Amino acid sequence: MTQRFPTKKIYIGDVPVGGDAPISVQSMTFSNTRDVEATVEQINRLHFAGCDIVRVAVPEMEDALALREIVARVNLPVVADIHFNYRLALEAAKWVDCIRFNPGNIGEKGRIKEIVKACKERGLPIRVGVNAGSLEKEFEDRYGATAEGMVASAEYNIKFLEDLDFTDIKVSLKASDVERTVEAYRILRPRNNYPFHLGVTEAGTLFHATVKSAIGIGSLLLDGIGDTIRVSITGELEKEIEVGRAIIKDAGRAQEGLNIISCPTCGRIEADLVSAVAEVERRTAHIKTPLNVSVMGCVVNAIGEAKHADVAIAYGKGVGLVMVKGEVVARLPEEQLVDRFVEEVEKMAAQAQAE
The missing domain is CATH 3.20.20.20 (Dihydropteroate synthase-like)
Known part of the structure; x- marks a missing residue:
């Protein structure tokens, strides 16, 4: 830079x-x-x-x-x-x-x-x-x-x-x-x-x-x-x-809050991605720790992005993965993914603040 x-x-x-x-x-x-x-x-x-x-x-x-x-x-x-x-x-x-x-x-x-x-x-x-x-x-x-x-x-x-x-x-x-x-x-x-x-x-x-x-x-x-x-x-x-x-x-001139990465909507999406991203934005707006998080709607984009994100959701057909630093920490039904994702983001933010 x-x-x-x-x-x-x-x-x-x-x-x-x-x-x-x-x-x-x-x-x-x-x-x-x-x-x-x-x-x-x-x-x-x-x-x-x-x-x-x-x-x-x-x-x-x-x-x-x-x-x-x-x-x-x-x-x-x-x-x-x-x-x-x-x-x-x-x-x-x-x-x-x-x-x-x-x-x-x-x-x-x-x-x-x-x-x-x-x-x-x-x-x-x-x-x-x-x-x-x-x-x-x-x-x-x-x-x-x-x-x-x-x-x-x-x-x-x-x-x-x-x-x-x-x-x-x-x-x-x-x-x-x-x-x-x-x-x-x-x-x-x-x-x-x-x-x-x-x-x-x-x-x-x-x-x-x-x-x-x-x-x-x-x-x-x-x-x-x-x-x-x-x-x-x-x-x-x-x-x-x-x-x-x-x-x-x-522009990379401030390190504050979440950088939310989400894939563009297309015919491969296997979940209600628009609602999921909106819920993630709403429930993580209070977090000021700079983290990269990913919310992906299909396996094509999900795995590559999730590997590089601090915390990620990778949606599938009715189920999905929650990943932390590229490692799978949970495989859950679709309706439980955001709750676990937010939990992991808040945990990581708290750890970063304590260091």
């Missing part, structure tokens, strides 16, 4: 980003931030879903003023998302754990100086959030809304912050299509060591956002690029976290 690119470690609240820190998963509330109750409710939902960092929109001063109470009532680090009005960042910086600004619409550089000063006073990091749809005019005119234009904007703003003696930076380079997004991150990655926030912006509803994010974020993770991610799904909260965690795990 490609080694993860070495980056500077910064902290968003108490969550490390970059360096040797685990790749964190972020999301963003869609409530009006000034609606304190609704925003706190959404942040708490994300917290229980396993979110690491949450971002909130701050389009008006009323939203910035609400952050004091919101931050006091939640247990996730909060990032204030700032566009156009730098004064919102100055107010938000009194309460939040990070400021994200879009250099394409924040205005003249004196405003960024004021944001940097406010962040320095509280030791807050800044996310330079470049978006292909809102590049500064000089980069738009020279490069168009291209990966090269996104990189040029990012490098200019990074240098501007560095000249102000500010280096607690993370960077995002987002476009609404996968190709530009991936290209921009790949170009910029070897040119600095700041942590990268990955995501495909405006990715769409659950199906399309999952596909785009899996391709874009997943390919970058496989390249060793990326320190924190957000899967942007229209109108979703918990699903952003679920999909994000799955991408990190399946």
Whole structure:
């Protein structure tokens, strides 16, 4: 596997980003931030879903003023998302754990100086959030809304912050299509060591956002690029976290929970495999120990996969095998297989935790 690119470690609240820190998963509330109750409710939902960092929109001063109470009532680090009005960042910086600004619409550089000063006073990091749809005019005119234009904007703003003696930076380079997004991150990655926030912006509803994010974020993770991610799904909260965690795990960048291997449905299947896999997923969702488990519906796929799995089911006609590390531990009627399988998985997970 490609080694993860070495980056500077910064902290968003108490969550490390970059360096040797685990790749964190972020999301963003869609409530009006000034609606304190609704925003706190959404942040708490994300917290229980396993979110690491949450971002909130701050389009008006009323939203910035609400952050004091919101931050006091939640247990996730909060990032204030700032566009156009730098004064919102100055107010938000009194309460939040990070400021994200879009250099394409924040205005003249004196405003960024004021944001940097406010962040320095509280030791807050800044996310330079470049978006292909809102590049500064000089980069738009020279490069168009291209990966090269996104990189040029990012490098200019990074240098501007560095000249102000500010280096607690993370960077995002987002476009609404996968190709530009991936290209921009790949170009910029070897040119600095700041942590990268990955995501495909405006990715769409659950199906399309999952596909785009899996391709874009997943390919970058496989390249060793990326320190924190957000899967942007229209109108979703918990699903952003679920999909994000799955991408990190399946890209081999996190070792947590079960890797469930199940064969594709075909005419050889000799059991109700769909129901069996769904039951296995439901009954093992609490297990965080990294294990490879296999649920196979016929002998053609079962034996080979089962040999390499930590725990496996190999279905036959009305009966099946439960295997541990390639060894048969039980031959049982079909209706008893999942119970014994779950028992063996829980036993192995407990043993691993005790070691």
